[in-house]
Amino acid sequence: EKGGYDHFMLKEIYEQPNVIKDTYRGRLLANQGIIQMAGVEDNLEKFLHADRILIVACGTSWHAGLVAEYVIEEFARIPVEVEYASEFRYRNPIINKNDVVIAISQSGETADTLAAIKLAKEKGAFVFGVCNVVGSSISRETNAGAYTHAGPEIGVASTKAFTTQITVLTMIALRLAKAKGTLSNSDFHRYLQELEVIPEKVAEALTSTNEKAKEIATKFKAATNCLYLGRGYNFPVALEGALKLKEISYIHAEGYPAAEMKHGPIALIDEQMPVIVIAPKQGHYDKVVSNIQEIKSRSGKIIAIVTKGDTQVKGLADHVIEIPETSDALSPLITTIPLQLLSYHIAVMRGCNVDQPRNLAKSVTVE
């Protein structure tokens, strides 16, 4: 059942190239320049006339929502707000008829997300679901939706659900961009082609980063704290990397937008503090490099995720993990991979119950 892997989590990490492909199969036709998802096509007018898109979710799904905020605003130029479902439902939120609400949930059973959907529907919003479990409560309660095709996720720590959610949300952003004309034709086609080869790049990242992640894990398995930093599209990835480490290894970890470091967390940095910095070549590279210099001058231990062939960060960081190059907007699908592996190996080395971490349940059906 674990397909030869020691844990479901590892199996699910390694399934990502296939399940990302399963998720875009029949929906992304790169050579024909087409993106089609029935739930979006049938409701295209609602999306196009939306004053704004509100995204509600919890946990890892909320992190996927943050990536979606960046990608939908960038590609389709529709204002997006991302909310924790638990906060949204209890704060008398302003919801209008012309709002589109996207609810993201792997299990489709999360109590707070379900309640947020009901509230949004009562206020007349159109609610679109991005769920993994077919026929789940959230998939039934939403007006329309698009499934992720991650297959059953057994490990409590979400991995393949996250990357397939990002895949669906990126396709939605591209479809809306095409309809609105907010991306140039050449950019639109380039992103389609790039998305199509993402599974190969994820596969390459799995092969090329696993040993390095393990080696780094041996060095930092006894850490008591850890900081994760990223900017732009990789800020949510920093949050997700920190959540994965907390959940399965019980090491305290925080994710921050790299530039926020100097507004507080920098006080934590000393020679004991591992800082994982997501620093791919595309994106705000130079800015991240200066953040790395700031950490280095305070003797923090730097573990950097960099694009293959990088030299500048290599000269500064204590450890680097190289990943294949892709455009900034699609990079979360790749940068996430070594962070999943790193937390997995650390948890295993600490003797933790990786698939069933203490105090956690796979579906949070009570608030």
Ligand code: F6R
């Ligand atoms: C993290 C994790 C949780 C879930 C959250 C939402 O690894 O598993 O944070 O992401 O409970 O669950 P879903 O997506 O099922 O609504």
